[in-house]
Amino acid sequence: xxxxxxxxxxxxxxxxxxxxxxxxxxxxxxxxxxxxxxxxxxxxxxxxxxxxxxxxxxxxxxxxxxxxxxxxxxxxxxxxxxxxxxxxxxx
Numbered sequence: 001x002x003x004x005x006x007x008x009x010x011x012x013x014x015x016x017x018x019x020x021x022x023x024x025x026x027x028x029x030x031x032x033x034x035x036x037x038x039x040x041x042x043x044x045x046x047x048x049x050x051x052x053x054x055x056x057x058x059x060x061x062x063x064x065x066x067x068x069x070x071x072x073x074x075x076x077x078x079x080x081x082x083x084x085x086x087x088x089x090x091x
Contacts, residue, residue, distance in 0.1 A: 022054045026071075042075055056080075 024045045028038045049057055058080065059072040 019055045020053050021056045021058055022049050022052075024049070024057045024059055038071060039075070 024042065026038050026041045026045070028041070046057065057077070059068070059077050060083075061068045061072070
């Protein structure tokens with residue numbers, strides 16, 4: 001499964017240059033990994049995003065998932081800014 005989630009247009013008051021971005025998520029069942037399925041899904045997601053005017057894809061990986069980091073890194077994804085969080089005591 002591949003999913004491209006388009007973000008809404010950035011506000012006019014944004015400090016940085018507004019750029020159309022989208023998040024990409026790929027999921028391949030364990031028994032199908034290592035066969036190029038993920039690469040094919042990602043290539044299709046990239047084309048869909050391009051067709052919709054997206055300039056940057058974001059692969060957000062919150063859990064410690066070295067396989068996902070390796071997969072997206074090998075596909076040309078790299079660091080982009082810094083995401084900060086603060087827990088508020090709720091589990």
